[in-house]
Amino acid sequence: MSEAVYERLREMLDVHPVGCPPAPEIIEILKILFTEDEASVALGLGFRPFSVDEIATRAGVDAQTAGMHSESLADKGMVFARQKNGTWGYALLNMTSIFENPCRKGVRDETIDRLTPLWQQYLSITSPQIGGESSSILRVAPVEKKIASHAEILSYEKVDEMIDHANTMEMGMRLLQEKGKLEDVIKLNT
Numbered sequence: 001m002s003e004a005v006y007e008r009l010r011e012m013l014d015v016h017p018v019g020c021p022p023a024p025e026i027i028e029i030l031k032i033l034f035t036e037d038e039a040s041v042a043l044g045l046g047f048r049p050f051s052v053d054e055i056a057t058r059a060g061v062d063a064q065t066a067g068m069h070s071e072s073l074a075d076k077g078m079v080f081a082r083q084k085n086g087t088w089g090y091a092l093l094n095m096t097s098i099f100e101n102p103c104r105k106g107v108r109d110e111t112i113d114r115l116t117p118l119w120q121q122y123l124s125i126t127s128p129q130i131g132g133e134s135s136s137i138l139r140v141a142p143v144e145k146k147i148a149s150h151a152e153i154l155s156y157e158k159v160d161e162m163i164d165h166a167n168t169m170e171m172g173m174r175l176l177q178e179k180g181k182l183e184d185v186i187k188l189n190t
Contacts, residue, residue: 005040005043006030006031007027008043009034009039009042012043013095016092018095032114033076041055041059041070041073042079043058044056044057046091047094049089049090050089055070071088073090078101102115162188166188169188
């Protein structure tokens with residue numbers, strides 16, 4: 001069962017626009033980041049938050065098990081967690097966040113030492129496939145053209161309109177390297 005649960009988790013992650021192409025390295029990475037029980041519960045997640053009861057039903061486990069493992073995964077930064085109207089919800093993160101989150105503490109430990117060569121090998125094999133054929137996981141900038149940059153505070157109505165027209169939405173946090181602070185991020189794919 002061990003290999004199968006991790007392959008099913010990889011397949012779920014591959015549904016996200018960022019993707020998660022098959023390779024032996026990603027299975028080893030997932031085994032480091034998710035216990036087998038956590039991976040089984042993660043199969044009940046989606047890319048939008050589900051309640052513990054919904055996760056339990058989808059994963060085929062009891063609510064206590066779903067809650068315990070969802071919270072453990074949130075503590076490790078492997079899933080998104082939020083409380084809304086008094087109910088906790090948990091959602092899968094995309095592969096990029098799963099790649100970055102173990103490094104956010106800025107501490108090199110045994111886990112990072114085990115993950116680094118696996119990620120390097122995995123990305124060297126799969127990077128052309130990540131993000132799909134038409135886009136890369138990396139940002140693409142036009143050659144020899146300046147990209148205009150400006151900051152603006154959008155009105156509630158404008159943000160609401162952008163969310164309504166988005167094909168997918170991802171919420172998370174990112175580390176501001178220069179300031180050492182976290183900021184909330186909402187990514188919209190229109």
